[in-house]
Amino acid sequence: xxxxxxxxxxxxxxxxxxxxxxxxxxxxxxxxxxxxxxxxxxxxxxxxxxxxxxxxxxxxxxxxxxxxxxxxxxxxxxxxxxxxxxxxxxxxxxxxxxxxxxxxxxxxxxxxxxxxxxxxxxxxxxxxxxxxxxxxxxxxxxxxxxxxxxxxxxxxxxxxxxxxxxxxxxxxxxxxxxxxxxxxxxxxxxxxxxxxxxxxxxxxxxxxxxxxxxxxxxxxxxxxxxxxxxxxxxxxxxxxxxxxxxxxxxxxxxxxxxxxxxxxxxxxxxxxxxxxxxxxxxxxxxxxxxxxxxxxxxxxxxxxxxxxxxxxxxxxxxxxxxxxxxxxxxxxxxxxxxxxxxxxxxxxxxxxxxxxxxxxxxxxxxxxxxxxxxxxxxxxxxxxxxxxxxxxxxxxxxxxxxxxxxxxxxxxxxxxxxxxxxxxxxxxxxxxxxxxxxxxxxxxxxxxxxxxxxxxxxxxxxxxxxxxxxxxxxxxxxxxxxxxxxxxxxxxxxxxxxxxxxxxxxxxxxxxxxxxxxxxxxxxxxxxxxxxxxxxxxxxxxxxxxxxxxxxxxxxxxxxxxxxxxxxxxxxxxxxxxxxxxxxxxxxxxxxxxxxxxxxxxxxxxxxxxxxxxxxxxxxxxxxxxxxxxxxxxxxxxxxxxxxxxxxxxxxxxxxxxxxxxxxxxxxxxxxxxxxxxxxxxxxxxxxxxxxxxxxxxxxxxxxxxxxxxx
Amino acid sequence: xxxxxxxxxxxxxxxxxxxxxxxxxxxxxxxxxxxxxxxxxxxxxxxxxxxxxxxxxxxxxxxxxxxxxxxxxxxxxxxxxxxxxxxxxxxxxxxxxxxxxxxxxxxxxxxxxxxxxxxxx
Numbered sequence: 001x002x003x004x005x006x007x008x009x010x011x012x013x014x015x016x017x018x019x020x021x022x023x024x025x026x027x028x029x030x031x032x033x034x035x036x037x038x039x040x041x042x043x044x045x046x047x048x049x050x051x052x053x054x055x056x057x058x059x060x061x062x063x064x065x066x067x068x069x070x071x072x073x074x075x076x077x078x079x080x081x082x083x084x085x086x087x088x089x090x091x092x093x094x095x096x097x098x099x100x101x102x103x104x105x106x107x108x109x110x111x112x113x114x115x116x117x118x119x120x121x122x123x124x125x126x127x128x129x130x131x132x133x134x135x136x137x138x139x140x141x142x143x144x145x146x147x148x149x150x151x152x153x154x155x156x157x158x159x160x161x162x163x164x165x166x167x168x169x170x171x172x173x174x175x176x177x178x179x180x181x182x183x184x185x186x187x188x189x190x191x192x193x194x195x196x197x198x199x200x201x202x203x204x205x206x207x208x209x210x211x212x213x214x215x216x217x218x219x220x221x222x223x224x225x226x227x228x229x230x231x232x233x234x235x236x237x238x239x240x241x242x243x244x245x246x247x248x249x250x251x252x253x254x255x256x257x258x259x260x261x262x263x264x265x266x267x268x269x270x271x272x273x274x275x276x277x278x279x280x281x282x283x284x285x286x287x288x289x290x291x292x293x294x295x296x297x298x299x300x301x302x303x304x305x306x307x308x309x310x311x312x313x314x315x316x317x318x319x320x321x322x323x324x325x326x327x328x329x330x331x332x333x334x335x336x337x338x339x340x341x342x343x344x345x346x347x348x349x350x351x352x353x354x355x356x357x358x359x360x361x362x363x364x365x366x367x368x369x370x371x372x373x374x375x376x377x378x379x380x381x382x383x384x385x386x387x388x389x390x391x392x393x394x395x396x397x398x399x400x401x402x403x404x405x406x407x408x409x410x411x412x413x414x415x416x417x418x419x420x421x422x423x424x425x426x427x428x429x430x431x432x433x434x435x436x437x438x439x440x441x442x443x444x445x446x447x448x449x450x451x452x453x454x455x456x457x458x459x460x461x462x463x464x465x466x467x468x469x470x471x472x473x474x475x476x477x478x479x480x481x482x483x484x485x486x487x488x489x490x491x492x493x494x495x496x497x498x499x500x501x502x503x504x505x506x507x508x509x510x511x512x513x514x515x516x517x518x519x520x521x522x523x524x525x526x527x528x529x530x531x532x533x534x535x536x537x538x539x540x541x542x543x544x545x546x547x548x549x550x551x552x553x554x555x556x557x558x559x560x561x562x563x564x565x566x567x568x569x570x571x572x573x574x575x576x577x578x579x580x581x582x583x584x585x586x587x588x589x590x591x592x593x594x595x596x597x598x599x600x601x602x603x604x605x606x607x608x609x610x611x612x613x614x615x616x617x618x619x620x621x622x623x624x625x626x627x628x629x630x631x632x633x634x635x636x637x638x639x640x641x642x643x644x645x646x647x648x649x650x651x652x653x654x655x656x657x658x659x660x661x662x663x664x665x666x667x668x669x670x671x672x673x674x675x676x677x678x679x680x681x682x683x684x685x686x687x688x689x690x691x692x693x694x695x696x697x698x699x700x701x702x703x704x705x706x707x708x709x710x711x
Numbered sequence: 712x713x714x715x716x717x718x719x720x721x722x723x724x725x726x727x728x729x730x731x732x733x734x735x736x737x738x739x740x741x742x743x744x745x746x747x748x749x750x751x752x753x754x755x756x757x758x759x760x761x762x763x764x765x766x767x768x769x770x771x772x773x774x775x776x777x778x779x780x781x782x783x784x785x786x787x788x789x790x791x792x793x794x795x796x797x798x799x800x801x802x803x804x805x806x807x808x809x810x811x812x813x814x815x816x817x818x819x820x821x822x823x824x825x826x827x828x829x830x831x832x
Contacts, residue, residue, distance in 0.1 A: 500725035506816035
């Protein structure tokens with residue numbers, strides 16, 4: 001089937017694709033109107049132009065070899081980039097076929113051409129964005145990653161220089177990434193503060209809108225910068241703010257050209273697309289950074305709290321706080337100062353990158369509250385201070401002072417550190433500001449914010465709590481020691497007169513027994529002395545308990561281990577206590593297994609029995625008390641059971657602690673030490689003691705002691 | 712009728728007095744000294760058949776007193792009953808007996824009787 005030849009011209013001219021016919025030398029012999037519109041030249045102009053005139057050299061070299069395949073009769077598709085008349089790029093997809101005459105001779109080629117510039121742009125930017133994320137994931141910095149976004153820009157726009165600048169919290173623009181722009185130019189504009197007349201970028205970030213400067217030299221917004229632009233042959237520039245989802249300016253994207261010119265619609269589209277992609281990347285990183293920052297803050301706080309609770313010597317720990325902050329990258333220099341007992345504040349520790357300066361800081365960092373440094377102000381006002389260091393102003397304040405003046409030395413040392421931003425935090429303990437710490441950075445891009453201050457305050461607060469705990473601990477230790485000393489001295493002091501008093505009463509009763517007094521005197525004396533004896537006995541026992549307690553506190557309760565018959569020992573003690581039970585009209589039912597021989601401190605084992613039995617007597621409601629002693633080859637069990645008031649489970653956990661008295665002292669006397677001492681004695685014998693009790697039904701104590709004392 | 716002699720070396724005046732009283736009542740002749748030094752000074756004059764010795768005393772303590780006796784080969788001649796709150800330390804001295812503080816008068820008198828017999832011969 002053949003197409004009628006009269007239809008050919010219609011097909012060719014009305015085709016929606018561009019049609020381009022060339023001869024064997026690749027000179028254009030025909031282009032249709034569509035093709036001419038696509039590339040921006042007229043049909044006539046295109047007839048005169050060669051391919052290499054409307055392509056870059058590289059692109060032409062690449063295409064030329066491919067076109068030669070036509071001679072060999074090959075048909076193929078090519079992606080080709082042309083230069084439009086206005087200088088912008090035209091990406092096309094060309095279906096190329098060789099042409100033959102009726103004789104079958106090769107006479108040239110025809111291309112069916114469609115414009116894929118838009119598609120190419122979208123794909124290029126998408127791929128660039130993908131590359132940025134790939135680099136970010138691989139751990140590259142935001143700056144390095146953003147370069148990926150700029151790399152393909154000159155594929156889309158010929159002769160372009162491009163840059164992404166990042167805006168910080170202080171409204172300063174810093175180099176993010178640039179392509180083709182000289183580093184010297186980047187450095188000259190680095191750190192510029194945005195404003196209404198700060199070139200294209202500073203202005204666009206300020207206005208939050210696209211700024212087009214077709215002629216930098218005449219654009220008033222470039223007035224302060226045009227000499228820099230001239231130096232680097234920059235003629236035109238368009239810059240767009242990079243704006244986050246919530247409307248915050250993150251930075252700028254700009255295209256620069258050497259010539260003065262207008263932007264094409266396509267270029268404006270590229271600007272928009274790159275800007276959107278950049279916003280996505282930057283915002284992603286910022287979110288990740290914020291998350292990382294949060295985690296880091298938590299880490300530092302946790303670490304500082306761990307440090308602070310690791311010892312009660314708070315000075316040692318505070319010393320480590322500046323190091324902690326610096327090692328986590330929270331600043332360049334940090335130091336902590338505490339008040340000397342004699343007034344001025346002295347540096348406890350300094351953290352920073354330079355050992356010599358660190359040492360120097362440690363030497364000069366002594367100040368009083370009238371000092372002009374921020375830390376002094378923070379301490380004086382008990383309020384955190386933060387801001388930017390103004391070294392000049394600080395030096396100005398001390399300029400009249402002698403070089404040897406410590407205040408001047410301090411300021412000069414501080415000025416020498418070239419600090420940029422600082423936070424000074426007071427350390428308040430119980431309403432008294434005992435010192436403070438300072439964190440500072442000499443990174444001009446890092447300016448401490450309210451968030452940072454809050455965070456440092458939190459660190460300061462945990463320091464203060466640790467100091468407070470440490471002080472409390474020291475005080476408690478002191479007062480516990482004082483109490484123990486008091487009990488020790490008091491019990492010793494009581495014991496001596498008590499001994500002689502008791503002996504005198506014993507002597508009296510001896511004399512009485514031997515009937516050394518007249519009968520009538522004897523009659524009067526006897527009941528008095530008989531009443532005196534149990535009181536004295538009780539008194540002596542209380543003093544012994546106090547003595548034991550003070551020995552336990554100072555770890556001086558030593559056991560005297562001997563081999564003995566524990567059954568006999570316990571039976572003797574029971575007999576000794578019987579009168580007391582009888583006096584209280586309480587039955588004591590004892591069942592003691594014969595001959596349980598083992599090693600123990602005899603006096604202390606008797607003390608265990610005494611303590612448990614007197615306890616049962618005290619709380620037993622005058623109902624019978626049962627004591628059972630059984631033994632085997634390894635251990636002896638002593639069980640004391642009363643049927644008295646009992647106690648709840650909660651209370652059974654407390655009774656072996658010192659000074660625990662579960663019931664009011666009005667009805668039941670005692671020091672609340674008996675069971676504590678009993679447990680201590682049992683523990684020292686490597687035995688066990690436990691208790692079971694039901695309120696209203698009674699209490700049973702179980703003691704088990706090994707017969708081979710391993711102490 | 713001769714009385715048996717006891718030397719009481721004890722720094723607490725109250726205890727010293729009551730011991731003297733009780734022992735005299737039991738028929739002994741009692742000499743008392745308030746520390747080891749005084750005890751040694753009284754040794755010849757009193758020539759006791761038994762010494763009741765406290766350990767913790769100023770000037771010269773009970774251990775030093777015993778060391779001196781041993782050094783002068785007098786330890787066999789003068790039997791010692793140690794009166795102390797410290798059982799272990801009392802035991803460490805090679806004494807006839809020891810009586811623990813707080814003192815029970817009956818325990819003490821019994822120990823004296825056991826080791827030295829009744830007061831009057």
